[in-house]
Amino acid sequence: MHNLRVFVIDNSIMFQNTLLQELTKRLPAGSLVERAGQPAEALSKLAVFKPTIIVLNFALSSLMVKQEKFLPLLIKTFPAAPVVTYGILESGQRAAQFLGAAQYLKKPSTGQPMEPFFEQLVSALLVSQGKADRSNSRPSDIGSGAVVTKEIWQASKPAQPPAPPKPVPCPITSSITPPPNAAQIDLIAIGASTGGTEALSSILTQLQPPLPGIVIVQHIPPMFSRLFAERLNTECHLSVKEAVSGDVVLPNHVYIAPGAKHMTISRMGTRYMLECKPGPPVHSVCPSVDVLFDSVADVAGNHAMGIILTGIGKDGAAGLLKMRQLGSPTIGQDAASSVVYGMPKSAFELGAVQQQLPLASIPQAIYKLVR
Numbered sequence: 001m002h003n004l005r006v007f008v009i010d011n012s013i014m015f016q017n018t019l020l021q022e023l024t025k026r027l028p029a030g031s032l033v034e035r036a037g038q039p040a041e042a043l044s045k046l047a048v049f050k051p052t053i054i055v056l057n058f059a060l061s062s063l064m065v066k067q068e069k070f071l072p073l074l075i076k077t078f079p080a081a082p083v084v085t086y087g088i089l090e091s092g093q094r095a096a097q098f099l100g101a102a103q104y105l106k107k108p109s110t111g112q113p114m115e116p117f118f119e120q121l122v123s124a125l126l127v128s129q130g131k132a133d134r135s136n137s138r139p140s141d142i143g144s145g146a147v148v149t150k151e152i153w154q155a156s157k158p159a160q161p162p163a164p165p166k167p168v169p170c171p172i173t174s175s176i177t178p179p180p181n182a183a184q185i186d187l188i189a190i191g192a193s194t195g196g197t198e199a200l201s202s203i204l205t206q207l208q209p210p211l212p213g214i215v216i217v218q219h220i221p222p223m224f225s226r227l228f229a230e231r232l233n234t235e236c237h238l239s240v241k242e243a244v245s246g247d248v249v250l251p252n253h254v255y256i257a258p259g260a261k262h263m264t265i266s267r268m269g270t271r272y273m274l275e276c277k278p279g280p281p282v283h284s285v286c287p288s289v290d291v292l293f294d295s296v297a298d299v300a301g302n303h304a305m306g307i308i309l310t311g312i313g314k315d316g317a318a319g320l321l322k323m324r325q326l327g328s329p330t331i332g333q334d335a336a337s338s339v340v341y342g343m344p345k346s347a348f349e350l351g352a353v354q355q356q357l358p359l360a361s362i363p364q365a366i367y368k369l370v371r
Helices: 012-028 038-047 070-077 091-100 115-128 149-155 196-206 226-237 289-303 317-325 341-352 359-370
Strands: 005-009 033-035 052-059 083-087 103-106 185-192 212-220 239-242 253-256 263-269 271-277 304-308 330-333 355-357
Touching: 005 012, 005 038, 012 115, 012 185, 033 038, 033 091, 033 271, 038 070, 038 196, 038 359, 052 070, 052 115, 070 083, 070 091, 083 091, 091 103, 185 289, 185 317, 196 212, 196 226, 196 359, 212 289, 226 239, 226 253, 263 289, 263 341, 289 304, 289 317, 304 317, 304 341, 304 359, 317 341, 330 341, 330 359, 355 359
Parallel strands: 005 033, 005 052, 052 083, 083 103, 185 212, 185 304, 212 253, 239 253, 304 330, 330 355
Antiparallel strands: 263 271
């Protein structure tokens, strides 16, 4: 199956995470999944994500949004995406059908096995998508190599042996010129979401020493952040790793925030040190770009550069503005080269972006600003 784009709406972050993990095991490789916790957030993301199917906790279906019940509003606004609902009551099926849902699934009560529910859910997704002919494989046979989001798919791709020759870094031809009184840049902070793994790979493989340390938040689940870092480390001139608390940020090194942990920096003498720990989601995500950018602004001031790349939502916009207000040069990916022009757009409209550039020009701009 190709182009399966599933949007999950559930007000429980814990169950959202569980759904993502289970869909990872069962959906066909290349499927995309996005999620939201509340109707207003969902409507905002859905307009950009353009799902082929929506999965909804039926408890949210009757909430009033824009003077309409949420489920009928979803169906009216996104008629091409059938809505599969689930809930804890047997009686929910009739109500869901009355409101226009394509299917309703009974969610097991606490203590009951969840495995049959997840298998039934994936079957419902595939049937509702119009792909009922799955005689050669059941959803549970697809295996853990399947992916949930584009980020997971890109992050989990193994490096292709034999390794290709290291790329030649791009020439320094960017039109960006630092002001005469610009501070020395000793830290680069980057944030990305949907489409970000490809964008980051495109940028990082074009860079080579000497460069300041680079800290990155990419919206990505646990385990896949490590796989993504390991893959990049085979492709880049710079050393790339998944960050852990206590890491000292070294020049020519790249640190990827671990999934489900916010990453911040502190100063240790003349160096920066990383802290990675769980915390409440910010803009419904953990790790959050805003958490990193806020920390970088507080600790590094105008000695850091901020870059915001493709992604849904507005995570990172406020933090990037704080960095710019303190004198940091800031870059935003442009609309034409973004997979989703959401996060860069929010930052640009807020006034946080000093220069908006195509993805291919960002490595050049980095060289120009730090050298």
